[in-house]
Amino acid sequence: MSDSVRTVKVRDRAIGGSELVVMAGPCAVESREQILRAAEVVAASGAGFLRGGAFKVRSSPAAFQGLGWDGWKLLREAADAHSLLTVSEILSEEQIEPARRYVDLAQIGSRNMQNVPLLRALGRSRLPVLLKRGFGCTIDEWIHAAEYVLNEGNGDVLLCERGIRSFETATRFTLDVAAVPIARARLGLPVIVDPSHAAGRREWVTSLTLAGVACGADGLLIETHPEPAQALSDGPQAVPLAEFPKLMDSVRRVSQALGRSFAAPPVTVF
Ligand code: PEP
Ligand code: MN
Numbered sequence: 309m310s311d312s313v314r315t316v317k318v319r320d321r322a323i324g325g326s327e328l329v330v331m332a333g334p335c336a337v338e339s340r341e342q343i344l345r346a347a348e349v350v351a352a353s354g355a356g357f358l359r360g361g362a363f364k365v366r367s368s369p370a371a372f373q374g375l376g377w378d379g380w381k382l383l384r385e386a387a388d389a390h391s392l393l394t395v396s397e398i399l400s401e402e403q404i405e406p407a408r409r410y411v412d413l414a415q416i417g418s419r420n421m422q423n424v425p426l427l428r429a430l431g432r433s434r435l436p437v438l439l440k441r442g443f444g445c446t447i448d449e450w451i452h453a454a455e456y457v458l459n460e461g462n463g464d465v466l467l468c469e470r471g472i473r474s475f476e477t478a479t480r481f482t483l484d485v486a487a488v489p490i491a492r493a494r495l496g497l498p499v500i501v502d503p504s505h506a507a508g509r510r511e512w513v514t515s516l517t518l519a520g521v522a523c524g525a526d527g528l529l530i531e532t533h534p535e536p537a538q539a540l541s542d543g544p545q546a547v548p549l550a551e552f553p554k555l556m557d558s559v560r561r562v563s564q565a566l567g568r569s570f571a572a573p574p575v576t577v578f
Contacts (some may be wrong), residue, residue, distance in 0.1 A: 313498050313526065316464045317391055318436045321356055323466060324498035328563050328570040329527035330556065331357035331413075331500070332397050336364050336372065337379035343386040345534045349549045351390035354557040354572035357413065358387040359529060363399045364541060365419050369373050372540040380410035393448035395438055395529070401429040404482050406531065409436065418470055418505075421453050431460025438500065438529070442470045447487050451494055467499045469489050469520075469527060471506030480508020480545070483516050486521045498526035504545045514555055515548055521562045528559065 315324040323329050328568065334348040337343050337360040347358050362379025364372065375382070379400045380396065392462045395413040398404060399420070416437045419464065421442035422424060430437050437457055457465050469482025469488055483506035488499050501520030507513050517528055533539045533546035547555060553572075560572040 313492055313496050314463070315434060316498055317468055318439045318464065324526050326568050328345060328525070328559070329500075330355040330356065330530065330559065330567050330570070331527065331531045332532050332552065333357075333359035333510050334533045334539065334546065335504075335531050336361045336374050336540055338372075338375070338384050338540050340382050340385075342534055343382050344389065345358050345388035346525065346532060346549060347364055347390045347392060349552055350532065351392050353553045354560070354570060355556070356393060357395045358383060358390070358392040359395045359415075360386075361541075362410075363397060363403070364399045364516075365397070365399065365417055365539065372554050385444065391500050398430070399427075401426055404429055404435065405431045411450075412436065413466070415451075415468075416440060421445055421450065422454055426459055427453055427456035429455040431462040434462050434464070434541070436464035436466070437462065438466045440470050440502070441472065441480055441484075443471060445472070447484075447494070450487075452490065454495055456467060458502065465497055467495070467497055468501035468502055469499060469506075469525075470529075477564070478570070479506060481506045483519065485519055485523045485553070488520065489523050492524060492526075499524070500527040500529050501525040502529040504529070504531040504542070504547075508545050510545055510547050513545065514558060517555065518558060518562050521559060521568070522566065530555070 340418040364374035393412040397415040424448040503516030536546040
């Protein structure tokens, strides 16, 4: 399974081999204390990347929009303190060059998947890209979006399945597990599964995480927060940091059963 995709390099880290990569952290960077605490726990649990949005795309303009540049600075500081790489959403072409100092992997959000000028600009920039699937887009449209980046000469593209809109309302979105092997086979690029935005509620995150590993994902993008009840965005789907090591332990066991490795140390109690 794992040898059928090309390896994508993000700094010194290769994604797409037998080892699974975990990207974890809060939906948004909210404070220095919050992101440092998240970095400490996710690093100790085996994650390789710290996630955290600084420029948030929210459904309502009244909702928290992120800390902006200060958020990126805090994300970098926290990641560096624990030897993690960073993944964060880039909203516009103008943000790409200044983002290089703070963002190792540029996330294109679900709502921006078909923003062609942004896709082309990231293609020219050669910054590694995490391309989220538009929640109303087919696998074909997602693949074409990736081709806009690839065609500019940037081969460092990771696809991210984060759930699509269906008639179901028990979950926030419907995780399209079939999209994982299909997209991997069609483009030969690693696929990352985001169980958090699909589930919308933390109680289903473990099941969707393990389903993602079982259907061949090359990595996971998971939201976790020191105090989900206080989170300024996506609190209901955030796994409490205190429970994150246990989730990673399950990931390690399922990965092993499938012949993939995941370097999660034995569960540590924080
Ligand atoms: C996020 O990762 O916090 C996010 C906004 O994701 P998406 O674009 O998939 O909704
Ligand atoms: Mn989120």
